Amino acid sequence: MNKALRKAVIAGNWKMNKTPAEAKELIEGIKPLVAGAGCDVVVCVPYVDLATALEATAGTNIGVGAENCHWEVSGAYTGEISANMLTAMGVKYVIIGHSERRTYFGETDVTVNKRVRAALDSGLTVILCVGEYLEQREQGITAELVAMQTKIALQGVSKDELSRVIIAYEPVWAIGTGKTATAEQANEVCAIIRETVKGLYDEAAANAMTIQYGGSMNAKNAAELLAQPDVDGGLIGGASLKPADFAEIVKAATQG
Numbered sequence: 014m015n016k017a018l019r020k021a022v023i024a025g026n027w028k029m030n031k032t033p034a035e036a037k038e039l040i041e042g043i044k045p046l047v048a049g050a051g052c053d054v055v056v057c058v059p060y061v062d063l064a065t066a067l068e069a070t071a072g073t074n075i076g077v078g079a080e081n082c083h084w085e086v087s088g089a090y091t092g093e094i095s096a097n098m099l100t101a102m103g104v105k106y107v108i109i110g111h112s113e114r115r116t117y118f119g120e121t122d123v124t125v126n127k128r129v130r131a132a133l134d135s136g137l138t139v140i141l142c143v144g145e146y147l148e149q150r151e152q153g154i155t156a157e158l159v160a161m162q163t164k165i166a167l168q169g170v171s172k173d174e175l176s177r178v179i180i181a182y183e184p185v186w187a188i189g190t191g192k193t194a195t196a197e198q199a200n201e202v203c204a205i206i207r208e209t210v211k212g213l214y215d216e217a218a219a220n221a222m223t224i225q226y227g228g229s230m231n232a233k234n235a236a237e238l239l240a241q242p243d244v245d246g247g248l249i250g251g252a253s254l255k256p257a258d259f260a261e262i263v264k265a266a267t268q269g
């Protein structure tokens with residue numbers, strides 16, 4: 014499948030970091046370093062930083078995303094934010110199904126699917142996260158697991174809507190641990206996800222799908238990971254909080 018046909022996307026996932034004032038400072042640091050990047054650049058930030066991030070990135074090549082959204086448009090869901098609220102602000106992207114949501118906040122494949130549907134209905138581009146725990150890798154069920162996560166998350170998603178879906182393969186054991194998947198491991202699972210998309214839709218859909226790797230990607234290892242034929246970008250945690258490191262990864266994606 015032809016990697017050159019796909020859009021490389023480097024997205025930062027800030028997780029629960031940065032106050033609005035700190036967010037402004039970080040974006041001001043990133044902006045000049047990624048201007049003119051040859052790939053799409055996105056920062057996914059805490060809800061309270063969205064307004065600041067939108068203002069600070071206006072007129073630049075940096076897209077802004079949230080880190081989650083609810084599946085209903087409105088209602089009695091204390092503490093939740095709807096996809097429509099995000100689009101009303103001008104937000105373009107949303108991460109759905111991050112392993113930290115699944116692990117600490119009870120997200121299931123079914124609620125992930127509901128959130129994906131709501132996000133697409135409101136016009137957002139979804140960064141859908143899938144990935145296995147270490148025990149699952151050791152059991153040899155990584156392929157089945159990511160295929161299942163992908164299939165359930167994409168239930169009811171049309172082929173046309175896939176142009177607004179990015180899939181991020183994030184092995185849970187590599188997140189925040191400094192333990193990166195090898196380039197071969199990352200590519201192998203990204204290819205399995207692509208095959209799954211092919212099975213659900215068709216070859217053209219699979220070929221067009223941007224599939225990122227995430228999990229301790231940094232300025233040093235990004236080039237090798239991003240050069241893999243089925244790795245089309247990265248979802249970056251820790252390194253996205255450091256402008257020079259994030260910019261280095263963006264540069265590697267441009268070349269990969």
Ligand SMILES: O=C(CO)COP(=O)(O)O
Nearest residue numbers: 026188189228229250251
């Ligand atoms: O979870 C991640 C991105 O969503 C990866 O986090 P780290 O890059 O900090 O390992």
